[in-house]
Every structure is written in structure tokens, then in C-alpha cells.
Amino acid sequence: MFLFFRSYSGPLSRTQQQLHISQIHLRTYVDGTINWVRDRGLDHAVEREKNLLPVMNIKDFIKSEPSKSVPVSIITQKREILRIPMRPIDLIRKYPSIFEEFLPGGIGVQPHVKLTSKVLELDAEEQLTYQTSTCRQQAADRLLKLLMLSRVHKVPVSIIDQLKWDLGLPKDFVQSIVPEFPDYFKVVGRQNFASGSGDMRVLELVCWNNELATSVLEKMAAKVKHDTSKRMDITFPMKYSNGFEMDKKFKKWVDEWQKLPYISPYENASHLSPNSDESDKWTVAILHELLHMLVTKKTEKENILCIGEYFGLRSRFKRALLHHPGIFYISSKAGTYTVVLKEGYKRGSVVESNPLMNIRNKYLHLMNTVEEDSKTTTKHISTRQQKQEQKQEQKEGSDDAFGVQNEAELLNSSDDEDEDEDEDENTSSPHTVRADPRDNVRADLRDNVRADRRDHVCADRGDQVRADRGDQVRADRGDQVRADRGDHVRADRGDHVRADRRDHVRADRRDHVRADRRDHVRADRRDHVRADRRDQVRADRRDQVRADRRDHDRADRRDHDRADRRDHVRADRRDHVRADRREHVRADRRDHVRADRRDNVSERHFNLKENATRSRVTLPKRMNAERPRDVTRERTGMSKRHSVRTEV
Template identity: 35%
Template sequence: MFVKSQSFLFSVSKLFHQHQQWRGMGAMTKVRLKWVKNKNLDHVIDTETDLKAACILKDAIKRSPTGITIRENFNCYWNKRYPTLFHEFPHARYASLPCFKLTDTALMLDSQEEIIHQSHEADTVERLCRVLMMMRSKTVSLRSLHSLKFDLGLPDNYEKTLVMKYPDHFCFVKASNGNPCLKLVKWRDEFAFSALQKRNEDNDVSGEESRYREFKRGQSTLTFPMSFPRGYGAQKKVKAWMDEFQKLPYISPYDDPSNIDPESDLMEKRAVAVLHELLSLTIHKKTKRNYLRSMRAELNIPHKFTRLFTRYPGIFYLSLKCKTTTVILKEGYRRGKLVDPHPLTRLRDKFYHVMRTGFLYRARGLGMVSKEELLLDRPEDDLEEEGSEEEEIVEGSELEEDSEAE
């Protein structure tokens, strides 16, 4: 059983007394790092951009039992690229107006998805509680939550199929501006531990070397796992900077930070902890930067928080693929593959496999994926050869001074 966070974290009052020694004094040397392109992680963004669009379209068609009509030429073309998922048929009254419905293959995948949502409902409820527990008001707008729906692995109509089933966990409220929001009904002590704390407690239980016992006695601090771009980890200046950062007390993202100086290095480490935890709660260990921006004030992180991603390239990776900025938790991936894939990500791998098959064999795509193949736990992937991450330092591309205007 996990120990409640209050029982083993430094008290906020003690931290407030201690944190001044890490403020000002040039405590953490400001090191400017060039952006390093990681081709494996960029490939993840490339792959999942079309996957997400197809999943959203699948859900939209599913909500319309008679199928949907496509009036926009681009969307029609896009649907035709994937005949294994979307079947075109003529409109009942207007023969020239294309309509689409889900193929039997897509319906089978959707039924598998429903089974996963049902069997892992408790896990989904816990993740949603954790997101709300990190918010200053324990509330998040439905608009922001809807943007994160795919990343958090929420069911399509989660407001009715999930939220309303747990009135002792969630309720709908309106913000002062009138926007609908989801609010946590009751604080959950059993969820008030972060992924980093869980990782260290698991190591402690398994007998591996860990400073977790010392941390609980207030004699040490938790450290973030880091994987530096090639060459950075060996630089003395970077190593000294990261050593100082790791020595700062760890502030749980579920603890109240109101007594911490917002300009201190301690608050910066707390902001890193919040972003680390939120990304840990996503099933693909990534999300778009803009989705985080919509919750910035509630998460109590700096206005120009992009610099946190570029200042800590051992923890985060920023991808600029697909004309957007996506932030990835590096520890969640190894050689471009999820280290601990959620069952829903495995199902989405199948979905992408079906998409790719339909694209490659568009003339005969409907019969290219067998029922037996869909019932496997995971389709065979075109795995890349084992080796180190493909990285490339991009000269002159520094993201630290990001305008935050995207």
C-alpha cells in the first residue's frame, strides 16, 4: 500500500524555511542548450498525427448510425486513403455526395476498445482524479479536458459514460466566466503520490538501490531520471547544473506550493515535477504544448513554461513535427517505443496497422487484414534496428526564447 504523501514528504513550512538557500545566489547556473533533434521521437509524432485523426473520425461516424456525409473535398480524399476503416457508399438522395460508414474491421477494433475502457475504468478514473488534484481549484474546463481526451485515454463520450457514473468523485460546475468545468468532489489521499514517488517506492520494495528510505526520513531527495542528448551529459557545466537541480528538495505536484517563492529555483523544480507528472498520466507520455497552456494558471506553472522543456533536455523532448509543438516525456520511450504501453496504446497500434495496410493496398484494402490478426494482442510492428536514439544537433535552433505565441 502506498504511504500517503503527507507522511513522507517534507512539510511545506519546512521547505519554505529551507528554500531560501536555493534562491538568488546563482544557485543553478543558467546553461543554454541547443535543441537536439531526435528522429525516433519525431517519428512517433508523425505516426500518431494521422492515427489520432482517424480515431476521432471513427468516433464521429460511430455516433451517427447512418454514417456521415463528407462535403469537404480534402476530408473525402483523406477517408478514401483508408478503405480498411471507412467504407464509402452513395447518399440516399444525392448520388454525388459521398457518405462513409465504418467497415467491419473498424467495428471490431471499436468493440475491442470498449472492452479496454470497461476493464480499465478504475485506472481511468484514478488518472482523471489526479489531473484535477493538481489544479489550483481542483477544477478544469471541459474545453481543456476535451483537448486532452485522446492523450488521457478517456472514452469518447466520457461526460456521460464515465463522469456521471462517479458522482462521489466528479461534478459539473460553471466557472466565473460561464464556461462548463469538471470539479473534483473529494480529495483522494490514496492518489496523492506522483509517478516519480511510485517509481522510487517500487524500487525500494524490490530491494534495488534507492534513496527512498532516506527521502522519507527527510535525509535525501528524489531525483528525476534523465537521458541526455548525445554529448550533453558529459559536459562539466551541464553536469554541475543538473547535480544542483537534483539536490533541490522534491515538491510533490499534489502539495500546496503557495508558500514557495515563485522566483526561486525550488519553484522551478516544482514546475518540472508538475509537467513530469501530467505527462506521466498521458497514455502516450506526450501531449501538445498548447493543451498545457490552457491549464497553465491552474497548474501554477510559469507563463513561459516552454523554457522548462528546453532547459531540461534530459527529462523532456520538444518535437516540432506536423506544424505543432509536442512535448514528450523521454523516460517513457526507448528507441522510439513506449517502455510501458497501456492496453489502449496497444489497441491503437493495431488501428494504425490497419490504416497502413489500407493505405498500401487501397485497391483491395477491405480484405487485407484478417479477423485472426485483429484478435492478436498486438500486430507485428516494423521495428527499427536496435541501436541508440538518432539525434541531430540543429545549429542555431534554440527554443528557450520561445514567444509562446503558437
């Protein structure tokens, strides 16, 4: 994935702003290229714990029930609350060392789930760890640091609920941790369940702690130089993934960025410009301190953005995660985006030891040892069966020598061995559900076979007694020869019948074992095929969604471009029309002015000619005296208007 960072100055249009938002292409100060590569160790650390939280949630839910068992349907209904990423029944059957499935009373249709003895022992150890004074003090310190990072020194309880797994807090931290430290913090507000408005409680800081208000980098610098006043020497440790290629411009920017003065995350630097490198370094310090105080040294990206939105730094958090691949790593495993602090991991494991992480590692070990145990159990059973078959063959060779009594003892011993073998198979196989109807059928078949064997043995014993009595009577009567012949015939027949019975029993056993193996192999294959199909369907859906999003983004861009073009064309047309109107108005005004000037000039010329004509023509004095002045003016005006009309 390539991210191109470009410096931009000047206002953006509405279309350009929407384009930047859709591409998550933020304004920054570096002019270079970042080639993001995957870190297999960190991806493995994230993927290894993807089912740990759902398993712990189901465990706590089952433990909270009075009967210590829950129907699978109830867990399915609470799937969203328990944050189960798959079908609950698949997750439960995937970890038989944690959960045990059974049918209550042996006749129920709906299966129930309970916890195994091993996980109950681990749960007791976990509860003892939470109750220790050291663990409670560390949890309180982490909560206090989180409150001091906030500008207003208070954080809603709903946000802390999202981070309590990563912070290493117990589920009832409001009732167990908060009242124990009244000089640290307090809860303000009450939770109103009736209104349905959610949890409105807020955890507020009571007293500032200068000792805890020191970042991890400042403590490390103090240990090295014993002088925290030189902030220029405090730099962030960089750990780039294998295969990361750094651009020269980006390397130059990182070096200059590291030389900037370090501002403590517990200081208020909101006066800095959001688009400055100093503000970016302060934001990185807040993120670094927040991830370092988590026991897992990682959390989901949504949690980071949620607390960033409350701090008023959501966009800065996004920018810091994109610009600093040497400090933070974003993993796409486990079906979500996870932000990992690279400094906190070494070879895929957390560097800092913590009793809570030790307990969680034990849970992971118990979850992951199921397959190994099943493999060793299968090998043990097969070897045991081979040894038993060899012993039976050796005993079968001596049947003719020991007679019917030894045959009965052999059958009894084989019955005992079969019972031991069945008990070993039932106890050793971790995937067996004892209340399964198929197991009941098999148990009935075994009981019938054993009853038939006992009946045959009793019949053989009765025949032997009768034969002895008959032989004695016949010997007394002189039929010794016929009795001997009859004994030999009966003995041969009995040997053939017993041999046939043993062969049938062995064949039935082998057939049952082979059928069980075939069933397990077919079930595993079906599970793998279904899982592959589900993964393929999900991948196709994701690809389809991404393609649809790209198409929508491209269509939006085209629409915005066309709208801009139409707006420009219309604006140009309006400008041309207005210019034409202004020119026409100006031309009309000029024409009117020129016409008025011409009229004035022609009027002046007419007046001059009229005056000249008057001066030449002399009227009688009497007529001039009798003519009124106004009449003369009117005639003069009429003659002027007449002359003007004539000229026009």
C-alpha cells in the same frame, strides 16, 4: 538550435522587456549553453500517430449517423471540429481499409463515406474496453490526480475536453465516468448553449485521496529504499538524445539542481520565489506527474500551456521545458509542437502497457497495411494472368483436333475464367470504388464482349448443323466430293476467323490492363507531384512568415533603439536648458545683490559727507527753529536721491 541562458539582476527597461518577450529569452539561473538535437525515435513516434486522431474523429462521426454513412461535403464542413489537417477527401482515400467511398443508388453525384467491416470490429472491441471496470477505474484515478494537482482542486470541463484523448477518457466522460464515482468528483454549473458563452461547467474535487496523492518518483523511491522521508534521494531520470553535448557549466548546474530537496507536486509550494531553483524543481515535478498520468505520455504544447495558465504557472512551464532537455522533448512533427516525456518511451514505443494503447496500435496497423496489401494483390493478379494466358495457348493448339464443339467449350471456359479474373480484380484492389462511372463503362464493355462471343458460338453451332444437313443431302445426291471440299474451305475460314477473334480479345485485354496500370501510375505521380508542390508552397509560406516576423522584430528593435536615443538626446537638451536657466537666474540674483550692496555703501558714504557738511555750516537759531523737521527730512531724502542718481 542554441539557447543561451544568462543570469541577470536589476530592473529592465521597457524596450529590453519587449526584446526579451519577442525572443522568448527568459530569465534563469543557469549560465551555460544548451545544444538541442533531434531524437529520431521520438519524432517517429509523434509522426506515426499524426492522422490517428482525425481518423478516429471521422469514424465516430460516421458511426453517430443513423444511416452509418455521411456525404463528403458534410465532413468538409466540419473539418475544424474533427481536426482534419488536410483535405478530407484526401485523408479518406488515403486509408481505404478504414473508409469506403460509394455513390448512393449508383446515380448520385456527391460521394458518400461509410466504414469498413474491419474497422467496425475494432470499434466494437474499443467500446468493450471502455466499458470494463478496470479501464473506468483507471480513468477516474487519472481525473482525480488532475484535480489534486490544481491549487483550487477544480478544473473547467473545457480544459479536460482538450486532454481527454491523451487521458484516455471516453467522449461522454461527463455522463459515463463522473456519475459512477460521486465520492471522487462532481460537476458544478450547467452548460448554456443559448447564450453562446461556451461550456462553464467545472469538475470539482469531493474527497482527497492520500494514496493517489503520491507522485511516481516517490513510489519508485519507496520501492527502492522503503523510505519516502528522505527527499534528498529523489532525483529525476535523465535521458539525453544522441549527439547532445553538455556544457560544463550546465552540467554543474544540473548536478546541483538534482541535489535540491524534492517537493511533491501535490503540495502547495506557491510561497517559493518564482525565480528560485526550488520553485523550478517543483514545477518540473508537476509537469513530470502530468505527462506520466497520460496514456500517450505526450501531448501538444498548447494543452500544457493552457492548463499551466489555469494553474498560474504558464511562464514556469515554458521555462522548465526549455531548461530540462534530459526530461522533456519538444517535437515539431505532425504540424505542431508536441511535448514528450522521455522516460515514458523506449525505442520509439510507450514503455507502460495500456489496453487503450493496444487498441490504438491496432488502428495504426490497419491504417499502415494498405500499401502492403495493394502490392501483394498486384503481384497475385499478374501471376494469375500469366497462368491463364499459358492455359489458353495450350488449348488453342488443340482446337484443330477437337473441332468446333471444343472451340465453343474453350470460349465458355475462357468466359468463366474472365469472370473470375474480373471478380478477383474488383475484390482484391483496395483502391477501387465500385460505383465509379469508369467501372460501369468497363462492365458494359465486358458484357458486350461476352454477348458477342455467345452470338458467335451460337452462329457457329447453327452453321455446323446446317453444314451437317447439307453434307448428308449432298452425299445422298452424289455431291460428296464437293461437300468435302466445301467443308475444308469453311473449316479453314472458321479457323482463321476464330484465331483473329482470339487475338483481338487478348489484345483488348492486354490493352485494358496496360491502360489501367498506366492510369494508376499517372495518378500516383500526379498525387506525388501535387503533394510535393503543396509541401513546397507551405514551406515557402512558413519561410516567408518567419522572415516577415524576423523583419518585424528587427524593425521594432531599431524603432525602440531610435526612440531610446531620441529620448536620451531630448533629456540631455532639457537638462542643459534647465542648467543654463538656473545659472542665469543665479547670476541675475548675484548681480542684484551686488548692486543693492553698492547702493547701500554709496548711500552710507553720502550720509557721512552730508553730516560732515552740516556740522561745518551753522544756521541761525531762528531759522533752525522755524524749519519743520519733516521738511528737513524730505530735503535730505531728495538730496540723497539726487546724489544717488548723479553717481549712477
